[in-house]
Amino acid sequence: MSVNIILLHGAIGALDQLLPLQTELEKRGATCFPFEFSSHGKTPESKDGFGIQQFAKELKGFILKNNLL
Numbered sequence: 001m002s003v004n005i006i007l008l009h010g011a012i013g014a015l016d017q018l019l020p021l022q023t024e025l026e027k028r029g030a031t032c033f034p035f036e037f038s039s040h041g042k043t044p045e046s047k048d049g050f051g052i053q054q055f056a057k058e059l060k061g062f063i064l065k066n067n068l069l
Contacts (some may be wrong), residue, residue, distance in 0.1 A: 004068055007034040008059075014041025035062050 005025060007018040015036035022032040037055045038046035048054055063069065 002029060002031055004031050004033065006059075006063070006068065007032055009036065009040065012040075015043075016041060033062075033066055033068065035059065 007022060007025075009015065009017055015034050018034045022034055025032050036043045038044065038058060039050055046054055046058070048057070
């Protein structure tokens, strides 16, 4: 049985920090979807602002785009 996992970094984190975890989880059969919030790592600042509401909006869009409901 395959499981989908969305990998989210912490407050001052970035997508790159999730790659070792992604590798380990995929070795165990998971399908991983690493996500990086705007203004973090290499993802540019959003024109729609910075904060939890914006990050939730971005994550919702990512979930819908990748059919992860």
